Amino acid sequence: SMDIYDVIVVGAGIEGSSTAYQLAKQGKKTLLLEQFPLPHSRGSSHGQTRITRKAYGELEYYTVMMKEAFPLWETLERESGRKIFRETGMLTMGAPGDTFTMGTIRCLQRHVIPHQVMDYQGAKQAYPMIEFPRDYTFVVDKSGGILRADKALISYQEIFRRFGGELRDGEKVLDIIPGDTVGVRTSSHHYRAHSVVLTVGAWATKLLPKLQLTLPLKVLRINVLYWRERVPGGYGADRFPVFLQENAVDKYAVYGLPSEEYPGLVKICLHWGPEVDPDSRDKADDSWVIDKMKRYIGRHFPDLEAEPAIAETCMYTWSEDEDLILDHHPSWRNIIIGAGFSGHGFKLAPVVGKVLAEMAMNKAPSYDMTPFKIQRFRHNAKL
CATH class of the missing domain: 3.50.50.60 (FAD/NAD(P)-binding domain)
Known part of the structure; x- marks a missing residue:
């Protein structure tokens, strides 16, 4: 049998x-x-890194799940003897009334997760390497950081x-x-x-x-883009957090991680991409992603070279x-x-x-x- x-x-x-x-x-x-x-x-x-965080805007059920995910990642660290999580904090920012930023603040408050809310001055002081409009609100979820994927x-x-x-x-x-x-x-x-x-x-x-x-379900090809620091170490994990900005480029989000994986290169990506077939994903045209991201970097990250040094590929399977x-x-x-x-x-x-x-x-x-x-x-x- x-x-x-x-x-x-x-x-x-x-x-x-x-x-x-x-x-x-x-x-x-x-x-x-x-x-x-x-x-x-x-x-x-x-790939080497992913973002983790506890705050989840208005989607409470993920915050509740993340409260258990953190100790479970720690268990895996103990069992494997490998360092998997690095705390850097997670920054989010938005224009006045931005629902994601405001929802994040409410979520952090309600779940009593250590965090800090800043105005432009405070954010500039904490992170001189970024440039966003003066009327933006900034918030750091202190529990956030990098997972070594x-x-x-x-x-x-x-x-x-x-x-x-x-x-x-x-x-x-x-x-x-x-x-x-x-x-x-x-x-x-x-x-x-x-x-x-x-x-x-x-x-x-x-x-x-x-x-x-x-x-x-839609399969999207994501360009994982790495941007070179003009001053080496300027965006290291000791001084730059992971970040996520909703509605950053048109209606799409942008996320980023400090220079950890490749020395001197910061990972910043558009949270969207062309729809592809997983078995022939390289047929898609993604020049528009690169163009939009070059403009975004030039505007908000003046200390990075505005041309990606490395582009890798990942797939998202997007549910409606x-x-x-x-x-x-x-x-x-x-x-x-x-x-x-x-x-x-x-x-x-x-x-x-x-x-x-x-x-x-x-x-x-x-x-x-x-x-x-x-x-x-x-x-x-x-x-």
């Missing part, structure tokens, strides 16, 4: 790796499948294996066969499991329709309302879906892994899952 796994997790990005880690820690016989040879840079979880990913995979999990990379899933036990057919094997978790990132747009599920999709398949309860992380999933990964694992074990999730249910799209999705 063929070996039946308790759970098969498809996709070894940060969400799948976190989910598999949680399952293996709870003694479940777990298989984690990844289509590309690891490590790779073809999805959404590669590559270290986080490898740590989850390593601890997963330490707890007896099986990880197979370079093995693409071709078919999911629903049933009381779920069949998973890959490029080289056929597996069975009591439940399956699909955390396939951009490939959700290709795999889910095979299960009669078409969700309002920017909320995550964490749910059972509408027809098959033992197929669980984690998708549509919309460019803000990395920091939440420890909690996402926890709830997806709970769902795979058919336990009640630790959080109110209402905002993440597939049903919310019933008017414009094929369910």
